[in-house]
Amino acid sequence: MNTISPVMPSRTKSLTIGDADWVRYALVVLTLAIIGVFLILPLATVLIEAFAKGWTAYASSLTHPDTVAAIKLTLLTAAITVPLTTVFGVSAAWAIARFEFRGKSLLITLIDLPFSVSPVIAGLIYVLIFGAQGWFGSWFSDHDIKIIFAVPGIVLATLFVTFPFVARELIPLMQEIGHEEEEAALSLGASGWQTFFKITLPNIKWGLLYGVLLCNARAMGEFGAVSVVSGHIRGLTNTLPLHIEVSYNEYDFVGAFASASLLAGLAVVTLVVKTFLEWKQKQDLKA
Amino acid sequence: MSQSNIMPGFRPAIGFTLFYLALIVLIPLSAMLLKTFQLSLDEYWAILTNPRVLASFRVSFGSALIAAAFSGIFGFIIAWTLVRYPFPGKKVFDALIDLPFALPTAVAGIVLAAIYEPKGWIGKLVMEAFGIQIAYKPLGIVFALIFIGLPFVVRTIEPVLQEFDKAMEEAAASLGATRLQTFIKVILPNILPAAITGFALAFARGVGEYGSVIFIAGNMPYVSEIVPLLIITKLEQYDYAGATAIGLTMLLLSFLLLLSVNGLQWWVRRRSGQL
Amino acid sequence: MSITLSNISKRFGAFSALNNINLEIPDGDLVALLGPSGCGKTTLLRIIAGLEQADQGDVFLRGDKVTDKSVKNRHIGFVFQHYALFRHMTVFDNIAFGLRVKPSKDRPSEAVIRKRVHDLLSLVQLDWLHDRFPDQLSGGQRQRIALARALAVEPSVLLLDEPFGALDASVRKDLRLWLRHLHHELDVTTIFVTHDQEEAMEVASQIVVLNKGKIEQKGTPSEIYDSPSNDFVSHFIGQTNVFDLQKGDSAWLKSAGIVLDDAEGITAHVRPHHIGVEKLSDGSASPIILKDWQHLGATIRLELSNEGLNGSAKTIYAEMPSDQFKQLGLDKGDKVSLFIKHAHWFNLAKPQVPEAATDFYV
Numbered sequence: 001m002n003t004i005s006p007v008m009p010s011r012t013k014s015l016t017i018g019d020a021d022w023v024r025y026a027l028v029v030l031t032l033a034i035i036g037v038f039l040i041l042p043l044a045t046v047l048i049e050a051f052a053k054g055w056t057a058y059a060s061s062l063t064h065p066d067t068v069a070a071i072k073l074t075l076l077t078a079a080i081t082v083p084l085t086t087v088f089g090v091s092a093a094w095a096i097a098r099f100e101f102r103g104k105s106l107l108i109t110l111i112d113l114p115f116s117v118s119p120v121i122a123g124l125i126y127v128l129i130f131g132a133q134g135w136f137g138s139w140f141s142d143h144d145i146k147i148i149f150a151v152p153g154i155v156l157a158t159l160f161v162t163f164p165f166v167a168r169e170l171i172p173l174m175q176e177i178g179h180e181e182e183e184a185a186l187s188l189g190a191s192g193w194q195t196f197f198k199i200t201l202p203n204i205k206w207g208l209l210y211g212v213l214l215c216n217a218r219a220m221g222e223f224g225a226v227s228v229v230s231g232h233i234r235g236l237t238n239t240l241p242l243h244i245e246v247s248y249n250e251y252d253f254v255g256a257f258a259s260a261s262l263l264a265g266l267a268v269v270t271l272v273v274k275t276f277l278e279w280k281q282k283q284d285l286k287a
Numbered sequence: 288m289s290q291s292n293i294m295p296g297f298r299p300a301i302g303f304t305l306f307y308l309a310l311i312v313l314i315p316l317s318a319m320l321l322k323t324f325q326l327s328l329d330e331y332w333a334i335l336t337n338p339r340v341l342a343s344f345r346v347s348f349g350s351a352l353i354a355a356a357f358s359g360i361f362g363f364i365i366a367w368t369l370v371r372y373p374f375p376g377k378k379v380f381d382a383l384i385d386l387p388f389a390l391p392t393a394v395a396g397i398v399l400a401a402i403y404e405p406k407g408w409i410g411k412l413v414m415e416a417f418g419i420q421i422a423y424k425p426l427g428i429v430f431a432l433i434f435i436g437l438p439f440v441v442r443t444i445e446p447v448l449q450e451f452d453k454a455m456e457e458a459a460a461s462l463g464a465t466r467l468q469t470f471i472k473v474i475l476p477n478i479l480p481a482a483i484t485g486f487a488l489a490f491a492r493g494v495g496e497y498g499s500v501i502f503i504a505g506n507m508p509y510v511s512e513i514v515p516l517l518i519i520t521k522l523e524q525y526d527y528a529g530a531t532a533i534g535l536t537m538l539l540l541s542f543l544l545l546l547s548v549n550g551l552q553w554w555v556r557r558r559s560g561q562l
Numbered sequence: 563m564s565i566t567l568s569n570i571s572k573r574f575g576a577f578s579a580l581n582n583i584n585l586e587i588p589d590g591d592l593v594a595l596l597g598p599s600g601c602g603k604t605t606l607l608r609i610i611a612g613l614e615q616a617d618q619g620d621v622f623l624r625g626d627k628v629t630d631k632s633v634k635n636r637h638i639g640f641v642f643q644h645y646a647l648f649r650h651m652t653v654f655d656n657i658a659f660g661l662r663v664k665p666s667k668d669r670p671s672e673a674v675i676r677k678r679v680h681d682l683l684s685l686v687q688l689d690w691l692h693d694r695f696p697d698q699l700s701g702g703q704r705q706r707i708a709l710a711r712a713l714a715v716e717p718s719v720l721l722l723d724e725p726f727g728a729l730d731a732s733v734r735k736d737l738r739l740w741l742r743h744l745h746h747e748l749d750v751t752t753i754f755v756t757h758d759q760e761e762a763m764e765v766a767s768q769i770v771v772l773n774k775g776k777i778e779q780k781g782t783p784s785e786i787y788d789s790p791s792n793d794f795v796s797h798f799i800g801q802t803n804v805f806d807l808q809k810g811d812s813a814w815l816k817s818a819g820i821v822l823d824d825a826e827g828i829t830a831h832v833r834p835h836h837i838g839v840e841k842l843s844d845g846s847a848s849p850i851i852l853k854d855w856q857h858l859g860a861t862i863r864l865e866l867s868n869e870g871l872n873g874s875a876k877t878i879y880a881e882m883p884s885d886q887f888k889q890l891g892l893d894k895g896d897k898v899s900l901f902i903k904h905a906h907w908f909n910l911a912k913p914q915v916p917e918a919a920t921d922f923y924v
Contacts, residue, residue, distance in 0.1 A: 027364060031364055035365065038437060039384070042398040042399060046398055088303070091300040099294065107304070110312065110313070118497065120516075125315035126315060128315075128527060128531060131527070186293050187293070195295075223393040223497065228522060241392075244397060248397050274385065
């Protein structure tokens with residue numbers, strides 16, 4: 001019998017394929033430097049600037065009525081846009097991933113379109129339609145309905161910029177999962193809605209949450225598009241990002257960074273949950 | 288339209304999809320086309336050839352191009368390190384890459400301005416060491432756009448590097464290639480299409496970017512005024528036609544660029560047998 | 563000697579992949595490294611190539627110690643299991659790669675490279691594919707291009723990792739013989755890894771059987787098949803009936819006319835074609851019946867059962883030429899008697915003497 005010595009001296013010099021050690025170290029250091037300067041430093045700066053004048057200044061700027069109003073409007077906007085974008089995303093994914101029809105790839109391209117449109121243009125197009133000089137502007141003002149420089153405009157612009165978020169996650173996911181399980185359920189007598197809620201939804205839940213999460217982050221953080229349609233009316237049409245801009249332009253830096261710290265916190269939570277969802281979805285697809 | 292398929296719900300799903308798409312995206316976007324068509328060609332041309340407008344196009348496209356190139360290089364290095372080398376805290380750094388996606392642009396804007404302004408942490412360092420001012424200059428726009436573009440490049444290159452068959456590297460080495468030869472002749476050509484895609488995405492995003500740029504740009508007409516800001520300025524002056532003409536032109540130019548990048552992509556893939 | 567391995571050991575964490583391997587392979591041999599998956603055969607091949615480094619031991623190629631040389635400097639040709647063809651290069655550029663990356667002083671002129679690539683392409687009979695990309699080739703074609711690419715640098719040793727593993731059964735058959743003939747033509751010392759014993763028997767001139775990081779036996783296909791040095795080899799190569807005498811299989815052997823006094827730790831391996839079958843008249847009292855039979859081409863496989871026998875109830879397989887089967891006129895349910903023509907005995911109680919395997923002839 002051969003006995004195996006428990007510790008074998010491993011050879012120091014590595015001959016196997018790969019990069020030299022100095023290349024590895026140099027690239028790791030360079031990577032950490034880039035991430036440090038471009039990503040970690042900005043995140044840290046938010047907190048440092050927000051607390052530059054101490055905790056009380058931070059707290060009082062967050063409890064200022066204008067800030068509170070901005071937070072409320074941001075939450076309201078997200079509460080309207082996220083469900084709409086989600087319903088659209090699910091129905092688009094169902095049509096695209098489960099059926100064959102002509103013009104399908106054109107439809108996918110069109111769904112992605114808002115990604116490649118500048119947010120400022122997203123705001124502009126609604127001003128053209130609903131603005132004072134816009135096509136329907138006079139009709140709406142005759143009926144005393146305000147869209148531009150009011151909450152409906154903000155919601156519309158946010159709907160545009162978040163448009164692809166859920167659909168884009170679900171289409172490839174549902175294509176990958178395939179439709180055998182749904183067909184099995186239907187063949188066993190399940191109705192369409194039963195199939196959707198008992199089979200489809202459990203299969204896509206992590207991807208769906210992922211899309212909702214990113215959609216929510218964008219809805220709460222959108223600046224350019226909202227900036228065009230909002231009119232920056234304090235306490236009325238300022239979302240949190242707009243409130244940051246106004247405070248910053250008035251040299252209220254603590255106020256600007258205090259509000260920014262809320263959104264930065266949202267971003268960090270989004271990243272953490274996103275990483276968790278990616279992990280969950282990978283587990284599901286493996287199983 | 289749907290093929291013999293027992294799956295239910297095609298009509299309501301496609302119906303709602305098309306209705307919502309038309310309502311939120313297509314009709315509003317076509318409003319921009321209609322508005323522009325109300326202008327005569329001469330009027331349109333006069334708006335575009337205004338020196339201030341031309342300058343803003345140069346600033347927007349030029350800085351987006353330079354920033355996308357840097358994002359490309361930095362992103363490649365980061366993706367390579369994250370995929371290939373183990374180091375402590377790698378998962379956290381990997382998750383952080385998406386920060387520019389998740390961080391609202393207004394936050395990014397004021398933070399970057401605070402860091403790179405002449406009294407800011409890095410702005411001061413660079414000012415004292417090289418006498419160069421970053422913020423409130425075109426250079427500031429480039430820095431903001433590198434921040435915005437980085438994740439696009441990393442996230443397109445990462446999966447391709449992960450799926451890259453390492454046996455190809457071993458094969459090259461067994462045939463006598465040096466590490467550098469292996470990198471240039473075997474690895475790089477396989478990563479290039481993804482790198483180009485990442486570059487194009489970063490570029491397209493950079494051209495239209497507004498929030499993260501305006502705080503750091505200084506917004507000097509003719510020098511550091513970007514196209515989206517000029518559109519807003521025109522709107523505030525109730526010059527809807529001018530704003531729309533500029534917006535549509537920017538949109539078309541971006542599409543044209545994306546299209547030609549797609550063409551380049553196709554050509555690279557074809558040359559390398561991936562089509 | 564073309565390849566000498568001395569005391570090669572390799573561990574992956576707590577797992578011992580290779581344990582003190584010593585092996586000599588003469589010039590011009592065509593050797594199969596054969597073993598079940600996880601036995602260490604691929605690791606051994608990669609250590610010879612320099613793609614992996616052994617924890618202990620040395621590798622010699624043509625007498626030179628190459629343990630500390632990288633794969634680039636070992637002048638071996640390696641064919642990867644999934645070929646690892648460069649996807650972004652044409653077939654021509656793939657084969658020319660090894661020549662083009664040589665330092666400029668050793669690099670042949672482009673005209674010489676072109677000639678050499680076309681020679682290799684005609685050697686593998688695929689000259690007409692030179693401007694295709696790997697994705698446009700079939701599995702068998704990729705296999706041959708990978709081989710041509712490895713041969714382009716005129717390696718002193720050719721190493722192939724599961725060369726037929728990723729191919730369809732029909733293509734595999736053709737390529738096996740083709741590889742054997744190509745080896746005759748080129749006379750390059752060749753080692754290939756396989757888990758398929760039939761493939762090893764058909765292609766190789768020498769077979770090295772590996773199991774759990776150790777060499778179980780080395781020899782020609784006939785030696786391995788006819789005189790397995792232990793029960794693992796006997797069981798792994800070809801089909802065999804295993805009789806464990808302690809577990810009551812002695813009844814089987816008794817029915818075949820063999821009685822052992824001391825059954826302690828004894829296992830008998832009998833190949834199906836070493837079992838003779840004779841038909842018995844209906845009235846006789848044999849406990850063994852023919853349960854089923856299958857036509858395998860030139861031979862017939864018989865499934866025999868010992869339902870009437872006390873002790874273990876299992877199926878025993880015998881094989882005979884189909885002509886002989888016809889002559890016997892057997893049918894399902896017929897009573898038969900057995901006789902064993904040839905058996906291998908292994909004493910598992912004394913594993914330290916695996917050579918104690920005995921041939922038993924009746």
